[in-house]
Amino acid sequence: MATAPKRLLASWQRSKEYGVSIESVDPAWAGSVTTDSLFFRCGQEVLGGLYRTLANEPLSLMLTDADGLVLNRFSGDRSLLRTLDDVHLAPGFAFSEREAGTTGLGLALADRTPSLVRAEEHYSACLRTYTCAAVPVLDPFSGRIEGSINITTWSRSSSGLLLALAQSAAANTSALMLARSQGRRAKRTPKGGVFRVQSGGLEPGAGTLRDLSSGWTEALERAAQALATGRMVAAVGEDGAGRATLLAQALRRAHPRSRILSAAVPAPDDVDDWLALWTPELAKPGTAVIVENVDTLPAWAAEELRARADHALRALLASSGNPPALVWAVTAEGFGGIPQPLAAMVETVVPVPALRERVADVLPLARFAARQTRLREVDFTSAAEHALTTYDWPGNVDELFSMVQAAALRSETIDVRDLPSALIGRSNRTLTRIEAVERDEIVRCLSRPGVTMSAAAAELGLSRATIYRRVARLGIVLPR
Numbered sequence: 001m002a003t004a005p006k007r008l009l010a011s012w013q014r015s016k017e018y019g020v021s022i023e024s025v026d027p028a029w030a031g032s033v034t035t036d037s038l039f040f041r042c043g044q045e046v047l048g049g050l051y052r053t054l055a056n057e058p059l060s061l062m063l064t065d066a067d068g069l070v071l072n073r074f075s076g077d078r079s080l081l082r083t084l085d086d087v088h089l090a091p092g093f094a095f096s097e098r099e100a101g102t103t104g105l106g107l108a109l110a111d112r113t114p115s116l117v118r119a120e121e122h123y124s125a126c127l128r129t130y131t132c133a134a135v136p137v138l139d140p141f142s143g144r145i146e147g148s149i150n151i152t153t154w155s156r157s158s159s160g161l162l163l164a165l166a167q168s169a170a171a172n173t174s175a176l177m178l179a180r181s182q183g184r185r186a187k188r189t190p191k192g193g194v195f196r197v198q199s200g201g202l203e204p205g206a207g208t209l210r211d212l213s214s215g216w217t218e219a220l221e222r223a224a225q226a227l228a229t230g231r232m233v234a235a236v237g238e239d240g241a242g243r244a245t246l247l248a249q250a251l252r253r254a255h256p257r258s259r260i261l262s263a264a265v266p267a268p269d270d271v272d273d274w275l276a277l278w279t280p281e282l283a284k285p286g287t288a289v290i291v292e293n294v295d296t297l298p299a300w301a302a303e304e305l306r307a308r309a310d311h312a313l314r315a316l317l318a319s320s321g322n323p324p325a326l327v328w329a330v331t332a333e334g335f336g337g338i339p340q341p342l343a344a345m346v347e348t349v350v351p352v353p354a355l356r357e358r359v360a361d362v363l364p365l366a367r368f369a370a371r372q373t374r375l376r377e378v379d380f381t382s383a384a385e386h387a388l389t390t391y392d393w394p395g396n397v398d399e400l401f402s403m404v405q406a407a408a409l410r411s412e413t414i415d416v417r418d419l420p421s422a423l424i425g426r427s428n429r430t431l432t433r434i435e436a437v438e439r440d441e442i443v444r445c446l447s448r449p450g451v452t453m454s455a456a457a458a459e460l461g462l463s464r465a466t467i468y469r470r471v472a473r474l475g476i477v478l479p480r
Contacts, residue, residue: 007111008102008121010300014110015101015123024126027088027099033071039137039146040071042176046169047074047149058157060084061169062150064105064134068096071147080154087126089152097299100124104132105150111298112136112145113268114170116163119155131155133162135170140178142239143296144333149173213358216246219350223250223329226348227288233329234294234338237352240398243331244292246352251288255327264292271301275308282312285319288327295337302339309345355393355400362389362400369401373408383416387423417444439474442467446476 051074097106101123107115370378445456
């Protein structure tokens with residue numbers, strides 16, 4: 001193992017720390033598995049189709065959830081199935097790195113990237129007769145790991161095409177999930193980045209919004225107090241809720257003269273270069289760092305980041321002679337998703353409320369976004385304000401800014417007709433394409449100043465009673 005890649009060595013070390021036996025595995029039995037998710041249905045269909053073409057091959061095709069629980073298994077090789085049963089690599093058993101040590105599926109889930117583990121690379125000796133290729137499957141909308149596609153075969157017959165086959169199946173599963181979403185937009189692949197947030201000594205609140213809701217200001221105050229005393233803070237909450245913005249404002253309060261950098265976690269293949277780019281900044285006095293989305297870091301990268309933070313602490317101590325403190329904070333969807341090496345360093349967790357939980361912030365944020373776009377104040381009609389404050393904002397502040405900035409480019413007074421029709425048409429179910437077109441046409445007619453329901457019905461060639469029924473069926477919120 002001396003020449004093994006660092007990801008594999010890191011996985012072996014974690015397996016040892018988890019207490020996994022070097023001789024055998026004894027994974028946990030979880031009982032019946034959940035089969036009603038979109039991920040399971042799509043993965044089952046993809047693997048079922050693949051199995052029909054590979055039924056005579058010595059392969060076992062498996063779908064697992066994000067915790068390594070095996071959800072199903074396809075194989076036409078009875079001898080392979082018998083031996084997999086002996087090591088509990090079967091539906092209903094949890095086979096993550098924590099339970100079974102280094103395996104293809106455990107490593108793929110831990111490092112969030114395609115992984116191939118051959119024969120002697122497995123941590124437990126009882127698994128060294130196999131080669132496992134696994135690829136994580138991401139939810140195309142949230143970007144979260146739904147589970148993995150795992151392909152296991154005998155180590156003596158393993159092929160270099162095994163990982164490519166698993167990657168194809170994972171991609172097809174994600175694509176099928178997207179195709180069956182009926183119009184939802186896939187999340188963009190993260191590119192990562194490092195950029196300066198602020199430099200110099202701005203007064204707290206300068207250049208930012210004031211007088212926001214108590215939910216925001218209380219979270220901001222708590223984060224600022226913790227950072228001022230040298231504690232590491234994790235801001236947790238939904239994507240787009242403003243976690244990094246809150247930390248940047250808190251750092252301005254706690255360390256007003258610090259230079260603040262924000263580092264957003266990139267795709268797994270780019271993490272190595274990303275770490276090399278910005279981690280030297282940790283050791284520079286007068287610098288504060290925000291690391292965004294640490295819950296998406298591969299396990300090995302979290303360990304590397306912890307090691308570099310420890311090195312930066314020693315460098316600061318050597319340069320100052322005083323007990324140093326790193327000034328840095330992280331964001332994540334939830335504390336439980338932060339990799340253990342970093343979670344152990346977090347001393348204060350600050351929940352950041354979703355935008356739908358702080359409706360009082362919607363209009364101040366909307367006006368701020370419009371002013372940023374036009375570089376002057378922008379008016380909103382009462383109908384637009386009603387539409388904005390009654391929407392539930394699944395994309396949080398990011399979605400609000402995107403909508404308002406696009407509207408501000410079209411008009412100096414934002415009306416409901418300048419906003420997306422989806423903001424007004426809100427059905428409890430996913431609309432078909434025809435229904436979405438119908439909704440958009442009704443919204444377009446009703447959004448014109450002074451239009452009545454009768455006039456809109458006449459323009460659309462409908463009776464007044466019919467347009468009322470369709471407004472109700474399509475979930476259209478009428479402007480005030």
